Amino acid sequence: MMLTSEQVLALAPDRSSVAAARGLAAPRAWRSLGRSDDALWGECQGSALYQVRVDLSGPAWKCSCPSRKQPCKHALALMLLASAHPDVLTHATPPAWVADWLASRTRTAERPQKKPAAPPDPAAQARRAAQRFDRVREGIQGLDLWMQDLVRHGLATVDGAGRGPWEEQAARLVDAQAPALASRIRGLAYVPRSTADWAAELLGDLGRLALLTQAFGRLDVLPEPLAADVRQLVGWTLKEDEVVAAGDLVEDDWIVLGVWTDEDERFRTQRAYLRGARGARPAMVLQFAATGEPFADTLVAGTRFEAQLAFWPGAFPLRALVRERPSAATAVEGRLPGSASIASMLDDNAAALARQPWLGRLPCVLCDVVPARERDDTWWLIDRDRAALPLSERDGWPLAAIAGGHPIDVTAEWDGRVLRALYGRSPSDGETWTRPAR
Amino acid sequence: MSLARVALLGTARAGDDARTGTPVDRVVEAAADTPPERRVLLAAGALAVYRRAGYRPRVDVAPLVAPAPAEPLPACPRGAAAAIHDMLSEYRLELLPEAFQVLAGAGFRLPSSLLVDVLDLEDAEIRQAANPVLGERGRWLAAQRAAWSWAISLDRRPDIEDLRQAWEEGRLADRLDAIRHLRGIEPDRARDWIAGVWKGEPSDVRMSLVATLSDRLTPADADWLAIAIKDRTRAVRATAAALLARIAGSPVSARAIARADPLLGWSPQQGGMLVVRPPEAFEPEWDDDGLVARPPRGVGERAWWLTQAVALVDPRYWEGRFDATADAIATAAVQSEWALPVSEGLAHAAVLHDAGAWSAALWDAWISSAPERPGADVRAAGDMLARLFAHMPRGAAAARVPAVIDAAPLYDLDLEAALARFPAPWPESVGVAVLDAIEASLAAQGGPGAARLTALLRAGGRAVPVSLLDRAAAIAANPTAARALRAFDLFARQVALRVRLHQEMRS
Numbered sequence: 015m016m017l018t019s020e021q022v023l024a025l026a027p028d029r030s031s032v033a034a035a036r037g038l039a040a041p042r043a044w045r046s047l048g049r050s051d052d053a054l055w056g057e058c059q060g061s062a063l064y065q066v067r068v069d070l071s072g073p074a075w076k077c078s079c080p081s082r083k084q085p086c087k088h089a090l091a092l093m094l095l096a097s098a099h100p101d102v103l104t105h106a107t108p109p110a111w112v113a114d115w116l117a118s119r120t121r122t123a124e125r126p127q128k129k130p131a132a133p134p135d136p137a138a139q140a141r142r143a144a145q146r147f148d149r150v151r152e153g154i155q156g157l158d159l160w161m162q163d164l165v166r167h168g169l170a171t172v173d174g175a176g177r178g179p180w181e182e183q184a185a186r187l188v189d190a191q192a193p194a195l196a197s198r199i200r201g202l203a204y205v206p207r208s209t210a211d212w213a214a215e216l217l218g219d220l221g222r223l224a225l226l227t228q229a230f231g232r233l234d235v236l237p238e239p240l241a242a243d244v245r246q247l248v249g250w251t252l253k254e255d256e257v258v259a260a261g262d263l264v265e266d267d268w269i270v271l272g273v274w275t276d277e278d279e280r281f282r283t284q285r286a287y288l289r290g291a292r293g294a295r296p297a298m299v300l301q302f303a304a305t306g307e308p309f310a311d312t313l314v315a316g317t318r319f320e321a322q323l324a325f326w327p328g329a330f331p332l333r334a335l336v337r338e339r340p341s342a343a344t345a346v347e348g349r350l351p352g353s354a355s356i357a358s359m360l361d362d363n364a365a366a367l368a369r370q371p372w373l374g375r376l377p378c379v380l381c382d383v384v385p386a387r388e389r390d391d392t393w394w395l396i397d398r399d400r401a402a403l404p405l406s407e408r409d410g411w412p413l414a415a416i417a418g419g420h421p422i423d424v425t426a427e428w429d430g431r432v433l434r435a436l437y438g439r440s441p442s443d444g445e446t447w448t449r450p451a452r
Numbered sequence: 453m454s455l456a457r458v459a460l461l462g463t464a465r466a467g468d469d470a471r472t473g474t475p476v477d478r479v480v481e482a483a484a485d486t487p488p489e490r491r492v493l494l495a496a497g498a499l500a501v502y503r504r505a506g507y508r509p510r511v512d513v514a515p516l517v518a519p520a521p522a523e524p525l526p527a528c529p530r531g532a533a534a535a536i537h538d539m540l541s542e543y544r545l546e547l548l549p550e551a552f553q554v555l556a557g558a559g560f561r562l563p564s565s566l567l568v569d570v571l572d573l574e575d576a577e578i579r580q581a582a583n584p585v586l587g588e589r590g591r592w593l594a595a596q597r598a599a600w601s602w603a604i605s606l607d608r609r610p611d612i613e614d615l616r617q618a619w620e621e622g623r624l625a626d627r628l629d630a631i632r633h634l635r636g637i638e639p640d641r642a643r644d645w646i647a648g649v650w651k652g653e654p655s656d657v658r659m660s661l662v663a664t665l666s667d668r669l670t671p672a673d674a675d676w677l678a679i680a681i682k683d684r685t686r687a688v689r690a691t692a693a694a695l696l697a698r699i700a701g702s703p704v705s706a707r708a709i710a711r712a713d714p715l716l717g718w719s720p721q722q723g724g725m726l727v728v729r730p731p732e733a734f735e736p737e738w739d740d741d742g743l744v745a746r747p748p749r750g751v752g753e754r755a756w757w758l759t760q761a762v763a764l765v766d767p768r769y770w771e772g773r774f775d776a777t778a779d780a781i782a783t784a785a786v787q788s789e790w791a792l793p794v795s796e797g798l799a800h801a802a803v804l805h806d807a808g809a810w811s812a813a814l815w816d817a818w819i820s821s822a823p824e825r826p827g828a829d830v831r832a833a834g835d836m837l838a839r840l841f842a843h844m845p846r847g848a849a850a851a852r853v854p855a856v857i858d859a860a861p862l863y864d865l866d867l868e869a870a871l872a873r874f875p876a877p878w879p880e881s882v883g884v885a886v887l888d889a890i891e892a893s894l895a896a897q898g899g900p901g902a903a904r905l906t907a908l909l910r911a912g913g914r915a916v917p918v919s920l921l922d923r924a925a926a927i928a929a930n931p932t933a934a935r936a937l938r939a940f941d942l943f944a945r946q947v948a949l950r951v952r953l954h955q956e957m958r959s
Contacts, residue, residue, distance in 0.1 A: 168464075218500030220497075387515075
């Protein structure tokens with residue numbers, strides 16, 4: 015069972031291990047790499063040559079480095095490497111220093127034990143799951159009381175209080191094993207004073223959180239797809255094999271509409287928006303990589319490829335992973351499939367929100383829109399019916415350059431306030447613009 | 453009261469009316485048995501979703517400008533556009549002038565997707581080269597944004613009124629640009645403008661202004677220069693004197709000849725010998741002509757006065773005076789007793805009076821026959837050689853490139869600066885000499901040649917002519933120890949991008 019990079023990083027004991035592991039997760043730092051059905055191994059060149067073994071059935075690891083952290087950065091790096099570049103580890107018979115360790119582990123496992131070892135005891139798993147659910151429920155109760163207190167005393171009390179109260183509440187939610195909720199709370203710290211209308215905006219965000227906690231309380235009566243959304247929005251995650259097991263597998267000719275890539279000193283994040291040419295299903299592939307390393311799947315706006323995607327379960331399924339990609343990507347000839355008008359795009363948006371009201375950014379392709387600047391230097395995309403949506407300022411001139419005042423097709427993310435362009439194409443001469451990685 | 457206001461003040465003060473006046477109210481009624489604060493939150497959440505789903509676009513936005521006109525020129529091939537895109541994203545901007553020229557020469561323009569990045573560039577040489585390939589779309593964009601206005605105004609020759617406005621109201625840099633531009637088209641009027649502001653300008657500005665008269669200098673400038681030469685700042689006096697010395701028949705020129713004539717004598721035996729008699733004393737009136745009594749550190753007084761006196765006289769004067777050629781006099785100067793100060797003086801004179809043949813002659817004489825010298829003199833000689841190389845005519849310099857490369861370590865010459873006198877692309881002979889030297893240096897594997905190799909690589913990557921690009925690419929592909937040099941990576945990258953551009957444009 016191969017771990018995803020997210021799962022590997024979740025094993026890390028602290029952030030410095032994460033950074034160190036990313037730095038080592040490149041083929042040039044390794045020798046004698048290899049794998050078998052349930053083990054990985056390699057020798058990592060650090061201050062000395064360290065022997066690293068990973069038993070995938072645990073997962074468990076052993077490294078010859080003196081670090082006391084578990085797992086050490088070398089073990090993390092080996093697992094990251096295997097996740098990102100599986101072809102670099104060739105299938106082979108484990109050398110003696112790996113086989114010996116695996117054998118000793120089996121002996122340990124076979125010794126009569128009071129506690130059950132692998133495979134995990136379903137009863138223990140169920141107990142842990144119930145424990146987590148209780149913790150989350152308590153955390154959410156605390157959150158509800160805290161939010162209600164805020165409303166009783168007034169939002170004006172957090173204006174000027176800084177990030178403190180939000181960070182504190184977020185920390186409590188992390189302790190309650192609801193990390194996704196914690197992130198949302200942390201994000202709200204930046205709303206006070208951010209715009210003239212901040213009170214209404216903050217109230218709206220808190221309100222939607224209240225809808226979420228309300229839904230959590232009714233988890234057992236919600237339709238299963240919506241329940242899946244609520245669980246994920248609170249903080250339960252699905253491993254890749256669980257996503258596949260959920261069964262929403264779609265084979266199609268997938269068109270890449272646009273890609274958003276974020277880069278900082280430590281890592282890169284990518285959101286790629288796809289649409290099935292035959293089934294017209296939208297999809298979003300989320301990927302992570304260490305800075306300087308490529309993503310596992312190369313997705314380029316304006317290309318298409320045959321593949322099977324597996325969707326995360328939900329009331330409006332969007333996030334997906336690419337399972338098998340039989341063919342290389344080819345360029346899309348002609349126009350991308352999209353909305354003929356802003357009105358129809360907004361209708362589609364409303365329909366999506368009706369199915370899952372906590373949706374944040376939604377992708378769209380607007381056909382035949384003209385980028386235009388107003389006197390106050392704000393930018394807009396105007397459609398054939400003369401309806402206009404605000405466009406992020408950064409995208410104005412690049413799109414205006416390929417449009418020249420004539421209609422073009424634009425792929426963008428719409429968050430209910432502003433369009434952030436990912437890709438633009440002029441039907442008259444085929445010139446394109448792609449959002450650069452930033 | 454609006455829901456937001458209730459929440460802002462707090463239900464404790466503002467009451468708990470959670471009605472919104474929208475269909476959301478019906479949904480919230482279903483939560484009647486929850487605490488009032490929770491009802492406010494649920495109403496607010498539902499209202500937020502309701503509003504987001506019901507977003508209405510604006511309908512009154514109209515573009516400020518008409519659409520762009522059609523393009524008469526075709527866009528360059530995709531491969532060439534990709535190469536230019538890489539030049540921009542890798543910040544190899546120095547390759548852009550050539551790339552744009554190739555496009556313009558073949559009748560292409562830039563694709564619209566590259567226009568914003570090109571319009572954002574600030575280098576004057578790149579802008580000049582970009583102008584013909586911006587197309588109608590480029591000019592349409594430039595007209596909409598002040599930062600891009602250069603793309604409109606490059607075509608326009610500034611008229612006198614534009615120049616006057618810059619001269620009277622601009623920052624110093626713009627004023628100097630304006631007066632230099634005017635001097636190029638109407639030299640007398642430029643001088644009049646300078647004369648008009650002369651008294652009120654600070655000394656550093658006066659220094660720059662008087663220097664502009666070096667362009668299109670004529671005897672008509674002599675009268676005003678006679679005023680400038682009385683300036684209270686010595687540097688201004690010196691510049692004015694040097695200019696007057698260039699005007700044959702001016703009093704300064706006559707004084708310069710009278711001053712220098714006794715200092716040099718000629719003896720025709722043994723092919724020609726130069727007799728040097730440096731001044732015994734510094735006459736006070738020499739100060740009026742811009743000469744300086746006190747020498748710089750490490751230079752003797754008499755040598756210093758000798759150099760200055762010789763520097764003001766057109767070296768061609770000595771050809772008539774001694775009835776000898778420039779080569780003969782230069783050779784004799786280098787072999788004379790006061791070789792360095794005399795040579796420096798003659799070198800300054802060659803540059804001042806634009807005697808190109810003398811620059812080459814002095815250079816040759818020094819390179820081929822200069823005896824061993826102490827360290828400080830080598831530096832001074834190096835400075836002199838650099839000035840001579842930069843001044844001599846292009847053909848003469850091109851022929852001497854191999855010699856410059858050889859002499860660079862001894863005289864600590866800045867090879868990159870020396871080669872910069874040849875605008876890119878280089879004449880073929882210069883390119884061949886540089887590539888020969890690079891190959892020889894790579895074969896010799898480092899050592900004291902590393903600095904020289906670095907300079908040659910840095911200069912050559914962008915400037916070797918198209919005919920030599922394949923040879924340069926072969927050098928770049930050759931795996932050697934020199935790969936450790938950053939300059940080598942730069943050279944390889946520059947050559948690779950240029951080769952790619954030319955290949956894409958050929959196909």
